[in-house]
Amino acid sequence: MHQTLSLIPALPLAGFLILSLLGRRLPNRLVALIGAGVISAAAIIAIWLGISFLQAPPDSGAYSVELWRWMSVANFNCSFSLHVDALSLVFVFVITFVGALIHIYSAGFMKHDRDYARFFASMNLFVCAMLLLVMADNLVLLYLGWEGVGLCSYLLIGFWYETTANVQAANKAFYITRVGDTAMAIGFFLLFRELGTLDIPAIQKLAPEHFTSGSPIITAIALLLLAGGMGKSAQVPLQTWLPDAMAGPSPVSALIHAATMVTAGVYLVARMHVLFQLSPLVMSITAVIGALTLFIAGCSAMVQTDIKRILAYSTISQVGYMFLALGVGAWSAGVFHFFTHAFFKALLFLAAGAVIESLHHEHGIFKMGGLKNKMPLVFYTFLAGAAALAALPLITAGFFSKDQVLWYALSANGGNPLLWIVALLGAFITAFYTTRLMLVVFWGTEKTHVGELPGRLMTLPLVILAILSICAGFIEWPHNMLHITLFSDLVQKVLPPVVEAEPVPSEALFQLIAVVATFSGVFVGYLLYRKNTSIIESWKQTPAMVWLRDFFYTGWKFDELYNILFVRPFVFITQLNKQDVIDKIYAGIVSLFQRLNGIFSVSQDGSVRTYVIGVLIGIIFILALQLIL
């Protein structure tokens, strides 16, 4: 068991090593076979592990294995150990399973790219790092995985590095997540200073004894960890990198910027829930940030014209739901939403990639249209994903998870009506922009000629993900419907159950309101983009609406704000210091030694006379030294 545990991250690592060292010499077929094969093998092991975990849960609640001692300095011990409990298991399953499907899809999607091996090598490394992140037994190893996924994200966003914009997008993602990473590292340092350990089980045991609830230090630590999670998970105000990150290939967006990496923040908060529970203030902040994010990003998603940017803003918004759930204390609801979201959002990105590829790299949705009959398979799978995203009741996975989040935003101990209203508004917006996307892309008249249709390698993952987008929710039903709570039973081995506020309002009523909101979103979308398109035309003449559209389109002007707040002052300072004052010191040292070299070289004039004088001076020097002493 222990050895198989280490195989899960080791296989992708092996794939990375083989592909990065030999990739250029291998035929494409073999590259794909290795790249997708190792992930599939890891997925099979993970599933097998999951089954045995469910059948006979280990006594300690987790499988763990210490591979080797990493470092041991004074009283700081850090081992390279893996620890898989129910929470990690969910993440490991999603990473390997969805990862494997995306790798298979990529084998078809990237087949014309000349850097085929580099793509698979980076993807494999990403999976390895992501697995380390969720399987880490201590925060140092988690940090290794955390930085590893950041690196791979950077490499893959800038995968087509010949275009400057792609490189800039990669840089932007790297810088902005770095803000969060730095905060998180400081949080780790504080935690180590307080508890003297970075082992996650030890922290979970020690923290409640060591910290008093709501003390400034625990608030600071939790806040710093939250900042780290916000950076990786693109939460307001660190969300601006994700829409630009769509510069990478579509499978990258599906794997990294939808299914896995952007949910690392969710994992971190859930994993460190003990610390967050000790600070009610930070819990509320988490919930508020989640709510704000889901609303801000949802608004932006309504007006985007690039199919991938719509999905990117939608991702930010959905991760906002997860943060909201975590913030109100509905831990399992947050993780459940991650679980379903991974399927339908990966599906949407992959299907969007197929559309883009068939339309000769066309990203604009208004240049698409009429694809319903031209690409039926992509249409039906996309429809399944969109329905899940819009959370159509009872028939989609998205409904089951989002319903929980909405319900707990109101009824959980940390929830309140305001959060619920924002979340409800978000549900409406989500349904609206999803409908808009579907109608514009798949209905109407054909505007761009459809080229090559996706092959079987690409459609198979779409179908599997579509099935999961529909069915994955059936393992967890709302309390008032069926009593099936498989998912929360599993993760509540690790995460505390929700504490509901008293008195509990009637759940069915609020469910009905949510359903109404969803359907009205769909209806408004239908009204504006299918039934009566003249309304939009009239809005285009109204200055206020145009301004609002522009405001949403540019992501609430966050980029401009940061430009004024950070970029321009920085550029100003660098301009002031154009001469580089600090460098003067080093220039001084250099010229000092050059001069010394000149002085010393005088003695090397080549005449024996001087050399003899040198020897004599030496003798006098030695004798004088002896006499003095």
Added chain:
Amino acid sequence: MTEQQLMALLPFMVLAAASIVIILLIAFRQGHTVIQVTGFLLMCLVIFAMWYVRGVLPQTIAPLLIVDGFGALFTGLIVFCVLVVGLFSYIYFEEREENPREYYILIFLSTLGAAILTISRHFMSFFIGLELLSISLYALIAYLRTRNNAIEAGIKYLVLAALTSAFLLFGMALIYMETGSMDFAVIAQRLNAAGKSSALFLTGFGVMMVAVGFKLALVPFHLWAADVYQGAPSPVASFIATVSKVGVFAVFLRFCQELHLQNNSAVMMLISAVAILSMISGNILALRQQNLKRLLAYSSIAHFGYLLVAFLPGNNTGVEAAVFYLTAYAITILAAFGIIILLSPGEKDADSLSMYRGLFWDKPFMAIVLTVALLSLAGIPLTAGFIGKFYVLTAGVEQRAWLPVIVLVITSVIGLYYYLRIISTIFADSPVTIQKERSLNQFFYTASYAALVVLTLLLFGIGVMPAVIIQGIKQFLVIDR
């Protein structure tokens, strides 16, 4: 002399016989190849003899010599260096104007001198060994006598060596006057009995330091080094840089160990001062040097400054550090000179830095070997030089010799500049090809290449697994205790 004592001297007798064998071969008009091969085999025989007699060590051959683990270790290092130098010499002299055959007589005589230094325990053997080493060197340096530089270098070395030898004798006389003996052990006893060391002894030691400092090219007796390295044929320069210095350092180390001079603050002060001056001037002089051979000369000045830091503690760690450092240094410098020798066209040596511009694109193998050697000289991790420097630093820190240690660190940084400068030249574009016609004898080319590969692998091997070498050194050093 007992049979066992005779046996202990066997390697040295083989070494002495080597010169005579070469003379006989010349008398019988044998060619360069025969002499080279015979010389190589004889050196192997010396090593074999040393392995053969290991059981009878240590042996004191009163009053002059002592063959112990310490001596065997240094002699082994010397013979190893001569093996490599000899191999490189074939190609070098085969392409030169001079008849190469007498060269080997001189080399082996010189080696004998250095070997005797490593086992001497008496001023007499010290002086004889040193002169044996020096006198052969005068001729060796000026061996390519039609070249101006060579003659000039030879004369300079002769004048200065004679001057400093006079000082050595004077210093010995002063110490003899004070203690009434020339035997290291007896001197130590007498000094111990007297308690405090007298001014006369200190003066004597100080004057002796002139000769030692001259041979090791320590500041302020270093001025000859660059001219001689430049003027001498490259194999001879590498010989001076390795064999000659190892021999002199060995006897100096033994002398100081025997007399427990490390406990003598005045002596230590003197040595620290010399070490600091050497580190600083060696590195600064090398900064803008454009001639690779001169640069290596300056670098060796600095390196022996580093070595003296290891020497300061005077305990076992210090000796181990010194031996380790010398081994690493010798291998490195041989690799660097090997490249110079192999690249040198017939009429002059490949010593100008401009000749190395873009070497990597033309001769990648040579460029890589030279780069590795330079990185090792600079003390970059994974090379032998790094471990050597680390070891030296450890020894220095243990002794709390802070000032030399700090100077070592700072000057190492300065040193990095000129090593990296060469490396950047090697990898620069616009390759200038060094025109060199292939030698007639392909076999020796292959052998030299093989030797370079072995040296490079050793550099990495020692850098990655220093424990093996350190264990070996410790085992040898135990023999004399």
